Amino acid sequence: MADIDSAEPTQPAFPVPASVSPEAQRWLAMPPTRIRYPALDDTDAWLARIKQTDDYVLSRYGGHFPSVPTQETEIAGVHTFVLRPDGVPEGDTTPVYLDIHGGALIAGGGELCGLMASGMALTAGMETWSIDYRMPPLHPYPAALEDCLAVYQALIGARDPADVLVGGRSAGGNLAAALMLRARDEGLPGPAALVLVSPEVDLTESGDSFEINRAADNVLASLREVNLLYANGHDLADPYLSPLFGDVSGFPATFLQAGTRDLFLSNTVRMHRKLRATGVEAELHVFEAMPHGGFGGTSPEDREVSTEIRGFLERHRRQA
Amino acid sequence: MADIDSAEPTQPAFPVPASVSPEAQRWLAMPPTRIRYPALDDTDAWLARIKQTDDYVLSRYGGHFPSVPTQETEIAGVHTFVLRPDGVPEGDTTPVYLDIHGGALIAGGGELCGLMASGMALTAGMETWSIDYRMPPLHPYPAALEDCLAVYQALIGARDPADVLVGGRSAGGNLAAALMLRARDEGLPGPAALVLVSPEVDLTESGDSFEINRAADNVLASLREVNLLYANGHDLADPYLSPLFGDVSGFPATFLQAGTRDLFLSNTVRMHRKLRATGVEAELHVFEAMPHGGFGGTSPEDREVSTEIRGFLERHRRQA
Numbered sequence: 001m002a003d004i005d006s007a008e009p010t011q012p013a014f015p016v017p018a019s020v021s022p023e024a025q026r027w028l029a030m031p032p033t034r035i036r037y038p039a040l041d042d043t044d045a046w047l048a049r050i051k052q053t054d055d056y057v058l059s060r061y062g063g064h065f066p067s068v069p070t071q072e073t074e075i076a077g078v079h080t081f082v083l084r085p086d087g088v089p090e091g092d093t094t095p096v097y098l099d100i101h102g103g104a105l106i107a108g109g110g111e112l113c114g115l116m117a118s119g120m121a122l123t124a125g126m127e128t129w130s131i132d133y134r135m136p137p138l139h140p141y142p143a144a145l146e147d148c149l150a151v152y153q154a155l156i157g158a159r160d161p162a163d164v165l166v167g168g169r170s171a172g173g174n175l176a177a178a179l180m181l182r183a184r185d186e187g188l189p190g191p192a193a194l195v196l197v198s199p200e201v202d203l204t205e206s207g208d209s210f211e212i213n214r215a216a217d218n219v220l221a222s223l224r225e226v227n228l229l230y231a232n233g234h235d236l237a238d239p240y241l242s243p244l245f246g247d248v249s250g251f252p253a254t255f256l257q258a259g260t261r262d263l264f265l266s267n268t269v270r271m272h273r274k275l276r277a278t279g280v281e282a283e284l285h286v287f288e289a290m291p292h293g294g295f296g297g298t299s300p301e302d303r304e305v306s307t308e309i310r311g312f313l314e315r316h317r318r319q320a
Numbered sequence: 321m322a323d324i325d326s327a328e329p330t331q332p333a334f335p336v337p338a339s340v341s342p343e344a345q346r347w348l349a350m351p352p353t354r355i356r357y358p359a360l361d362d363t364d365a366w367l368a369r370i371k372q373t374d375d376y377v378l379s380r381y382g383g384h385f386p387s388v389p390t391q392e393t394e395i396a397g398v399h400t401f402v403l404r405p406d407g408v409p410e411g412d413t414t415p416v417y418l419d420i421h422g423g424a425l426i427a428g429g430g431e432l433c434g435l436m437a438s439g440m441a442l443t444a445g446m447e448t449w450s451i452d453y454r455m456p457p458l459h460p461y462p463a464a465l466e467d468c469l470a471v472y473q474a475l476i477g478a479r480d481p482a483d484v485l486v487g488g489r490s491a492g493g494n495l496a497a498a499l500m501l502r503a504r505d506e507g508l509p510g511p512a513a514l515v516l517v518s519p520e521v522d523l524t525e526s527g528d529s530f531e532i533n534r535a536a537d538n539v540l541a542s543l544r545e546v547n548l549l550y551a552n553g554h555d556l557a558d559p560y561l562s563p564l565f566g567d568v569s570g571f572p573a574t575f576l577q578a579g580t581r582d583l584f585l586s587n588t589v590r591m592h593r594k595l596r597a598t599g600v601e602a603e604l605h606v607f608e609a610m611p612h613g614g615f616g617g618t619s620p621e622d623r624e625v626s627t628e629i630r631g632f633l634e635r636h637r638r639q640a
Contacts, residue, residue, distance in 0.1 A: 285592075
């Protein structure tokens with residue numbers, strides 16, 4: 001989630017390292033600005049805050065989203081964007097990447113959901129379904145996960161699960177991993193692969209990087225209040241809310257990525273370890289000095305993340 | 321390298337996380353103590369300091385090293401320990417793990433070299449050759465690398481390179497990676513696989529974790545003075561001294577491991593990225609809250625590192 005509140009701007013806590021690209025250095029030179037959140041029961045203030053966040057992202061990145069033919073539709077009653085990059089065939093044998101957007105479980109919906117999916121669709125090089133799941137304050141847990149489950153169920157009805165690949169960034173990584181647990185508990189087959197980009201798999205924020213990288217990550221700060229808004233009284237440690245604490249046996253091959261300055265570094269490496277300890281094929285990629293969410297999207301390092309995701313998806317999608 | 325100088329003890333800079341094992345928590349609760357090094361030209365003081373370090377490690381861990389049948393020998397004129405765990409067959413078709421010990425490029429030699437190799441020999445489950453390479457202050461660069469090259473050359477004379485696997489921890493990871501460069505430049509065939517455990521691949525210490533984890537790593541502090549002693553006037557950025565800056569094309573499949581609190585986290589992830597970008601098969605394992613060198617050797621996390629190394633070696637040694 002982008003920072004928009006300059007009420008408490010501070011200077012970067014650490015020097016900008018020479019060990020990253022010039023683009024990344026510029027990104028790291030940005031002072032962190034920390035968001036202050038409304039009281040949990042102030043619905044109007046939350047809605048205003050979320051709109052402000054989305055507007056900021058739109059104004060900052062709006063012109064930079066790549067253009068991909070996109071169709072707005074309803075799938076199983078859930079607003080969903082279907083993107084098909086040029087050259088990707090239609091039909092019920094073309095593989096589908098199910099994309100679950102980020103935004104701290106409160107932002108990144110609507111128009112932004114469709115726009116943010118375009119980069120991922122090009123990275124995947126596949127038909128991409130991006131779920132515009134319902135969010136707090138109006139629709140707290142379990143609405144988002146229910147929406148993801150409904151679209152996933154429709155997708156494995158429309159495709160062989162071997163042609164379905166699922167992924168999410170940040171909050172989307174929370175829902176993507178929780179979806180694996182939920183789908184298995186419902187008796188549904190899993191997808192061919194899972195992509196977790198700096199995933200918010202622990203809403204209790206118990207990992208060590210929430211301390212160590214608190215001053216180092218100039219993009220993300222604790223989402224404690226947001227997580228409480230999302231949970232709406234449910235236990236934050238419930239595996240459907242914090243899939244890090246779930247039984248991950250039977251997960252598909254999983255790609256995990258984070259940065260060394262990432263507030264979610266512990267989320268990512270702990271999930272990687274848990275998957276490996278459970279015998280799940282899982283690969284980890286950690287990028288030098290990268291804060292949560294990358295270096296703005298256009299750095300060589302961001303392209304390298306995309307290249308790794310593309311390679312992973314190529315290796316795990318059914319070979320034609 | 322262990323900390324032995326309590327002249328400047330400090331309190332742990334961060335709380336001990338609940339996200340690691342009780343054994344790991346006890347390790348993280350130890351206050352960091354920082355070593356002060358002699359002037360570069362004070363050879364006697366360096367020798368005394370190194371002896372003090374080795375004695376400390378022997379007194380602390382001496383009784384804990386597993387017992388593995390060990391033979392002291394000279395290979396290509398270099399003092400080397402040959403370890404053969406029970407059940408490992410002799411003969412010129414049994415694979416060999418070439419172990420390069422850690423100790424900041426100044427310590428861990430002699431008796432300690434043989435003792436420290438025993439855990440690795442059991443992890444590898446192979447005949448293990450551990451090189452007691454020459455070190456500063458009496459033998460600065462390139463003595464250690466020459467010794468490693470000489471033993472490696474003898475080893476690939478005695479074995480099919482497909483039966484040779486090379487690895488090192490910390491300073492040993494520096495020499496193991498530098499050996500890959502040097503051997504290739506000499507026209508020698510590479511080994512079947514390479515293991516780099518929190519490797520000191522950048523003696524210039526340019527990575528971001530040298531800043532971010534300076535207060536978080538309660539085991540290791542900057543080795544700037546030691547690196548200058550080792551380099552003895554050579555350029556620290558020379559790839560034979562800092563293999564991170566070398567051309568890693570043609571490297572064998574590589575295993576890399578570090579911790580999120582590790583001063584060498586950047587070394588490790590940058591080497592991983594460089595290998596991947598060059599098309600080398602490389603896998604990364606990063607452990608929650610782990611400082612440099614693990615959690616003392618007996619924690620569940622330490623055992624998990626060994627399990628991953630064992631699995632990697634099993635996958636990459638020639639199948640019988």
